[in-house]
Amino acid sequence: xxxxxxxxxxxxxxxxxKQKGRKGKKWLEKSIPIILFIIASIxxxxxxxxxxxxxxxxxxxxxxxxxxxxxxGTEWLPFSNKEPLYxxxxxxxxxxxxxxxAVVVAVPFGLASAVYLSEYASDNTRRIIKPILEVxxxxxxxxxxxxxxxxxxxxxxxxxPELKIFNxxxxxxxxxxxxxxxxxxxSEDAMTSVPNSIRDGALALGATKLEVAVKVxxxxxxxxxMASIVLAVSRAIxxxxxxxxxxxxxxxxxxxxTDSIQTMTAYIVQVSTxxxxxxxxxxxxxxxxxxxxxxxxLLMNWLAHVISKRFREEY
Amino acid sequence: MRHINxxxxxxxMGIRMVLNKTFKAIFFIATLFALLALGxxxxxIISQGIGFISIDFFMNFGSRIPENAGIKxxxxxxxxxxxxxxxxxxxxxxxxxxxLEEYAKKNKVNDFIRMNxxxxxxxxxxxxxxxxxxxxxxxxxxxxxxxxxxxTMSLLILPVIIVASQEAIRAVPKELREASYGMGATKWQTxxxxxxxxxxxxxxxGGILALSRAIxxxxxxxxxxxxxxxxxxxxxxxxxxxxxxxxxxDWAKRPQEAFQSVAAAGIIxxxxxxxxxxxxxxxxxxxxxxxY
Numbered sequence: 393x394x395x396x397x398x399x400x401x402x403x404x405x406x407x408x409x410k411q412k413g414r415k416g417k418k419w420l421e422k423s424i425p426i427i428l429f430i431i432a433s434i435x436x437x438x439x440x441x442x443x444x445x446x447x448x449x450x451x452x453x454x455x456x457x458x459x460x461x462x463x464x465g466t467e468w469l470p471f472s473n474k475e476p477l478y479x480x481x482x483x484x485x486x487x488x489x490x491x492x493x494a495v496v497v498a499v500p501f502g503l504a505s506a507v508y509l510s511e512y513a514s515d516n517t518r519r520i521i522k523p524i525l526e527v528x529x530x531x532x533x534x535x536x537x538x539x540x541x542x543x544x545x546x547x548x549x550x551x552x553p554e555l556k557i558f559n560x561x562x563x564x565x566x567x568x569x570x571x572x573x574x575x576x577x578x579s580e581d582a583m584t585s586v587p588n589s590i591r592d593g594a595l596a597l598g599a600t601k602l603e604v605a606v607k608v609x610x611x612x613x614x615x616x617x618m619a620s621i622v623l624a625v626s627r628a629i630x631x632x633x634x635x636x637x638x639x640x641x642x643x644x645x646x647x648x649x650t651d652s653i654q655t656m657t658a659y660i661v662q663v664s665t666x667x668x669x670x671x672x673x674x675x676x677x678x679x680x681x682x683x684x685x686x687x688x689x690l691l692m693n694w695l696a697h698v699i700s701k702r703f704r705e706e707y
Numbered sequence: 708m709r710h711i712n713x714x715x716x717x718x719x720m721g722i723r724m725v726l727n728k729t730f731k732a733i734f735f736i737a738t739l740f741a742l743l744a745l746g747x748x749x750x751x752i753i754s755q756g757i758g759f760i761s762i763d764f765f766m767n768f769g770s771r772i773p774e775n776a777g778i779k780x781x782x783x784x785x786x787x788x789x790x791x792x793x794x795x796x797x798x799x800x801x802x803x804x805x806x807l808e809e810y811a812k813k814n815k816v817n818d819f820i821r822m823n824x825x826x827x828x829x830x831x832x833x834x835x836x837x838x839x840x841x842x843x844x845x846x847x848x849x850x851x852x853x854x855x856x857x858x859t860m861s862l863l864i865l866p867v868i869i870v871a872s873q874e875a876i877r878a879v880p881k882e883l884r885e886a887s888y889g890m891g892a893t894k895w896q897t898x899x900x901x902x903x904x905x906x907x908x909x910x911x912x913g914g915i916l917a918l919s920r921a922i923x924x925x926x927x928x929x930x931x932x933x934x935x936x937x938x939x940x941x942x943x944x945x946x947x948x949x950x951x952x953x954x955x956x957d958w959a960k961r962p963q964e965a966f967q968s969v970a971a972a973g974i975i976x977x978x979x980x981x982x983x984x985x986x987x988x989x990x991x992x993x994x995x996x997x998x999y
Contacts, residue, residue, distance in 0.1 A: 424895045425810045431802030432811075435869065436823050438862045442834060445841040504737030512731050513738075521738060528745050530916075530981065532923025534952045535752070535974050538959045542967055543751050569744045576741070600727040623829070630831025632926035633952075637959055657833050657926070664836070664930045670845075678930075682837045686830065693829035 446686055449679030456673045462680065468643035468654070470663075470674050478677060480684055482643035486560065486653035487688075490635055493564025493649070494571055494628040499621060501568075502575030506617075509576070510583035511605045522577070529573035537637035540566035545638060558640025558652035566638065567631050571624040578623065582616025583609050615703035619696040626692035630685065632657035656685045752978075756971025764972060768938045769954065773965035776958070778973055780937040784853070784948035785922055785980070787941050791857025792864070792921050797914055799861065800868030801903075804910075807869070808876040809898055828866035835863045836930025844931055851932045852945045859927050864917040871913020875906040908995035915988040919981045925952035951977045 454462070457478045465479015505525070509518055545562040549555045555562075586609050594604045610617070640652030641662050654662070660678045668674040767777020803824075811817040839859030849855035879902050887897040928950055935957035941948040955977060958970035 421893050421895050425806070428802050428806035428810060431799055432806040432820055434799055435803060435827055435865055436820055438838070438865065439823050439827055441842055442830060442838045445838055446834075449841065501737050501740050504734045505741060508731075508734035508738045512734060521742070524742055524745060528741055530919065530923075530985070531745075531748070532925070532952060532977065532981070534923070534925045534955050534959070535748070535978070538955065538970055538974060539748050539751065541959060542755075542971075543747070569741070572741055600723050602727040602730045603723070626829055630833065632831065632833045632929075633956065636929075637956070657831065660833050660837070661926065661929050664932060679837060682834050686834050689829055689831055689834075690826070693826060697825075 442686070446679055446683040449676055450683045453673070453676035453680040456676070457680075466645040468659075470677055476673065478673075478680075479645075480656075480681065482645040483654060483656045483659055483681060484684070485645050485647075486635075486639065486643060486658070487629055487655040487685075489560040489647070489649060489653060490564045490567055490631075490639065490655055491625060491628045493561060494567035495621070495625060497565050497568025498572045498575050498624060498628075502572045502620075502624070503579055503617065505572070505576040506579035506583060507605050507610075510580045511601060511609060525573040525576055528569070529577075531570075533570065533631060533633040534637075536566050536570050537563075537634040540634055540638035552650060555650045556640070556652055558638065558642070560639065560649045560651075560653045563635045563638040564649070566634050567628050570631065570634065571627050574624045574627060575620050578620030579613070579617045582613040582620065585616070586612045615700050618703070619700040622692055622696040622699060626689045626696070629692065630657065630689050632661060636661040656681050656688075660685075752971050752974050755968055756973070756975045759968050759972035760975060765976075769936045769949070769957075773963060773969050776966070776969045778951070778954060778976055780940060781949050781951045781954035781973070782976065782980075783940050784937070785950045787853045787944075787946075787948055788857050788860065788950055789918065789922060791853060791944065792860045793914075793918055795857065796861040796864050796868050796917065796921075797910075800865055800914070800917075801872050801910055803865075803869045804872030804876055805898060805903075808873055809894070809902070824866050824869055828870070831926075832863055832924055833926040833930060835859055836927035838862070839927055839931050849945065851934065851947060853941055853948050854944045856928055856931055856933060856948075856950070857944075859931060860921040860924065863924065863927060864921045867917040867920065868914055871917065872906070872910045875909025875913065876902060878909060879905050908991050912988045912992045915984050915991070919984040919988075922950075922984070923952060923977065923981060925956055928953050929956065951980065 462478050462480055464481070465477060466481050467477040467479050468482045469475075469477040505521075509521060513521065540562045544566055545555070545557060545559065548559075548562055548565075552561075590608055590612065591604050594608045595601075599607070635653075635655045636658045639655060639658055641654050641658060642652040643654040643659070644651065659681055663674055663678045764777050765782065766779055767775055768780050770776045803820075807817065807821065811820070836859065839855060839862075843849050843855035843858050844851060847855075849858075883901055883905065884897055887901040892900070933949055933953050934947060935949055935953055937947060937949045951973065955970050955973040958966045958973060
């Protein structure tokens, strides 16, 4: 009990002075930021890891396959026994087909939802619809893939008899449904951040709500809306499971939407589920395709960043 | 100045009002499209798969015969994977968020870290799979184990957790910190005993949502080479395993009609799993989040 008596006699200032003198505490205060900095650097290391992994293995790939054959070749036949061909264009064509259909589905519906939610809907309606959009955004892509294969494709076949089981149309539509919530919620954010004074001004001049939405709010929120579309395109390009299940595995360099295709992501999945051994050209080819995919999405993300930075209207 | 022609304004008025009403209806119907899609999706999957849900479905391992196929290995595998992802991603995510919000000064290095996190969020999950395959499966020779998959998934959801934690930490009012400093607390004491406790509900909500994304993610597992037919339960972190989305992917790919129903049943289990996690997140958000 002697120590408690002693500390009771000490003044607060003395106690603080004693605490400050302790070596352990000082050491802790100094080392914590360093530890946290190291933890924060792991995200940077991850990026470096991705870039270096892709570059190293891609370089290995290009020692076996000519760079120009890869970039300009219109035939992707890696599994051919006689003469394997590695022209990336058919895979890019497959990816772009699916992305284009997805954009055609998602942009009108996404923007219309965003306009409705930000300009017309009452608070109650918004409270119901926004969580539903969140659920839609949270559905795993494997579930969407199953939906595309077992529901959307048979449904479309009733209208388009020549549609194959694996095609570009069905996964394209479903990828569109998948990215729709992203466009809707990001665009709605952009629209709701347009100040009400501008809306009120237009309404006071006699504009209808539609005119306010189309001629005032949309132009003012355009940078945010464009950025949301570009980000959604980036998601569509990188989407894997929907196209793997419903798109097929026939790389083709054309504009046919009704026949089996293969996207860059679906090729990576096909090789991964097969038994291409470590060190084969096919093994390295998934890194070359992955690198191409990475560059595509990087470009899109950078574009979205530039659009939202440069064209932002400040109020 | 030209005077407004009253007649023409009145004449245009009618059509402008009609247009407004029509487009309001069009926008509303377009919004319902998303709702309809979700409704059909759930209806289809439940009606197709509910017949397969039984005690046996949870007790059986995968099988070549649809009637005997079960989800036991996948369900347990997903739980094991979650046990790796949750601590790893929360430790890394919250640590990074504290650094960025509390310690990081405005300089080039920290700006680079911030920009990098935003970029990382946009990298497709299949590319994370390639990273996991090279670094964890091959370079660190973890094989296609729970640990390798868990690490890969942790890195995949790291940006999401960092951003959610940053928001939660930022929402803690300045007054609380100042009061703590005023009482003589050091910076770390303030963070550990004042800032973090009041930010934890927000961090957990964001964390659980990110975790549920990792549980539903398939592509990285495929690339890492997670097998689908596993006839045993994992017993340590370096065991081989399979996970719910992997199992569903395998079933959905099979040509036999009956496996479609098994896949739908698997999806029901996965969706229930996610529903439970999301409900927990919502409960935490509503119950513990303080408003200042």
